[in-house]
Amino acid sequence: xxxxxxxxxxxxxxxxxxxxxxxxAVLDRNLAAMAQHAAAGGVALRPxxxxxxxxxxAARQLSLGAAGLSVATVGEAEVLADGGIDDLFIAYPVWAxxxxxxxxxxxxxxxxxxVGVDSPAGAAALGRAVAGAGSPPEVLVEVDCGQHRSGxxxxxxxxxARVADDAGLRVTGVFSFPxxxxxxxxxxxxxxxxxxxxxxxxxxxxxxxxEPAVRSxxxxxxxxxxxxxxxxxxxxxxxxxxxxxxxxxxxxIDDVALCALATVVSAPAPDRVILDAGSKILGADHPDWAxxxxxxxxxxxxxxxxxxxxxxxxxxxDGARRPEVGERLTVVxxxxxxxxxxxxxxxxxxxxxxxxxxxxxxxxANR
Ligand SMILES: Cc1ncc(COP(=O)(O)O)c(C=O)c1O
Numbered sequence: 001x002x003x004x005x006x007x008x009x010x011x012x013x014x015x016x017x018x019x020x021x022x023x024x025a026v027l028d029r030n031l032a033a034m035a036q037h038a039a040a041g042g043v044a045l046r047p048x049x050x051x052x053x054x055x056x057x058a059a060r061q062l063s064l065g066a067a068g069l070s071v072a073t074v075g076e077a078e079v080l081a082d083g084g085i086d087d088l089f090i091a092y093p094v095w096a097x098x099x100x101x102x103x104x105x106x107x108x109x110x111x112x113x114x115v116g117v118d119s120p121a122g123a124a125a126l127g128r129a130v131a132g133a134g135s136p137p138e139v140l141v142e143v144d145c146g147q148h149r150s151g152x153x154x155x156x157x158x159x160x161a162r163v164a165d166d167a168g169l170r171v172t173g174v175f176s177f178p179x180x181x182x183x184x185x186x187x188x189x190x191x192x193x194x195x196x197x198x199x200x201x202x203x204x205x206x207x208x209x210x211e212p213a214v215r216s217x218x219x220x221x222x223x224x225x226x227x228x229x230x231x232x233x234x235x236x237x238x239x240x241x242x243x244x245x246x247x248x249x250x251x252x253i254d255d256v257a258l259c260a261l262a263t264v265v266s267a268p269a270p271d272r273v274i275l276d277a278g279s280k281i282l283g284a285d286h287p288d289w290a291x292x293x294x295x296x297x298x299x300x301x302x303x304x305x306x307x308x309x310x311x312x313x314x315x316x317x318d319g320a321r322r323p324e325v326g327e328r329l330t331v332v333x334x335x336x337x338x339x340x341x342x343x344x345x346x347x348x349x350x351x352x353x354x355x356x357x358x359x360x361x362x363x364x365a366n367r
Pocket of ligand 1: 070176221
């Protein structure tokens with residue numbers, strides 16, 4: 001297994017471990033490849049900012065032609081709007097309560113805002129919350145395409161859309177998230193499920209007198225398998241990639257643009273070392289099918305087999321050299337969104353040097 005990046009870790013000596021480092025060249029390659037894929041398929045790209053929460057990465061995505069950004073919370077939308085991004089989709093069934101109403105109205109005044117809804121009550125509450133705003137938000141009705149998380153069945157979208165319309169909102173389409181793609185072998189089928197569900201939902205809206213121009217879908221594993229009829233893609237992880245994407249076959253280890261820089265703090269047995277990259281930097285997300293909690297490329301692709309908050313346990317595979325205590329190594333996190341959410345800043349590395357420090361600006365903007 002090749003070392004994905006950071007060939008020369010000496011240049012990162014100034015960083016105190018554990019730290020998250022971004023290889024800017026790999027990031028730019030990933031961003032450009034997805035932008036080209038979307039352009040070639042004639043679909044809009046609206047990357048999900050939950051992965052990076054970082055204005056520097058958002059700016060790169062927009063400069064490559066992204067239509068706008070997707071976010072999960074009103075707070076994330078506020079941070080990106082403060083950063084000058086003027087077209088935002090909150091891809092979440094927002095509950096527009098008193099703590100969000102004024103903030104949603106303020107967002108409508110300064111950006112083109114689109115909000116997800118998946119219930120008549122949620123649509124009515126959103127309508128009440130933004131009543132009187134100069135330009136009310138557009139609304140996309142969320143469709144469940146197989147993950148069975150949020151979203152209504154395609155047949156139920158018209159009921160939600162009618163309530164939104166009666167509440168003064170402009171229904172412009174449907175969206176879904178094919179989260180059931182996150183299993184080995186599942187991405188092509190999940191992409192087909194999503195295209196079918198979005199198509200059915202859009203027909204139902206058309207029959208009910210709406211004009212569903214937007215059919216927004218996509219995740220990182222399904223982005224390459226996009227079905228016909230999807231008009232917009234919202235992948236997030238593709239910017240950095242992670243171990244989960246490597247195991248799913250979405251990308252190769254060389255496409256990983258973000259790693260945790262870690263130090264070997266203990267070598268208690270001939271065949272095991274301990275790194276200082278615990279769950280407090282790698283994140284604790286661990287799907288049941290995943291073979292480990294992270295990959296250590298420089299040790300023949302060794303796996304992190306267990307995590308405590310400040311310890312990563314790494315059994316050495318056959319043939320792997322035994323690193324010394326004090327040596328620095330990179331670890332590919334299992335789920336990069338989790339890892340980024342745990343740090344205040346990312347060290348941006350280019351040509352072996354720390355080029356910049358990027359604040360994780362929307363970190364903690366969870367409400
Ligand atoms: C609603 C929604 N859209 C898009 C994405 C981005 O997909 P991915 O994380 O596979 O890049 C997510 C991720 O959780 C999501 O929940």
